[in-house]
Each structure stands twice: as C-alpha cells, then as structure tokens.
Amino acid sequence: MGLPTCKEVHRLASEKLDRPLTMIEHLRMRLHLLVCDACRTFNGQMAILRKAMRKLPSIDPTESKEK
Numbered sequence: 001m002g003l004p005t006c007k008e009v010h011r012l013a014s015e016k017l018d019r020p021l022t023m024i025e026h027l028r029m030r031l032h033l034l035v036c037d038a039c040r041t042f043n044g045q046m047a048i049l050r051k052a053m054r055k056l057p058s059i060d061p062t063e064s065k066e067k
C-alpha cells in the first residue's frame, strides 16, 4: 500500500461530499496532499465550492428570473 495516486485523491475528494471518508482514506488523502501541490489546490477548490454551495439555498432556475 503505497501513496495514493492523484486519481485516487480526486475520487476521494468528490466522494467526501457524499459520504464521510474512513480514517484510512482520510489519512491517505492527507498524506498525498502533503506531497502534491496539484491535489492540494484541487482539494482547496473543492472545499470552497462546497462551502459556496452550502451557503446558497437550492436554486430554482425558474425563480431566479424574478430579479
């Protein structure tokens, strides 16, 4: 069991949005983020996106026309 690949980390990052990661998965992801700038950036953007999505109420496209 070596370091997870970028692909695995990307998968985990998106799965994290749907379900809590296991301790192992979380650890592997953290480990990879320590050594991989690309994934750190990717993961950061994912977190920002998630925060932004949480702030917004679920948007109904028909209602947004009101403005």
Ligand SMILES: [Zn+2]
Binding pocket: 005, 006, 007, 009, 032, 036, 037, 038, 039, 040
């Ligand atoms: Zn990576």
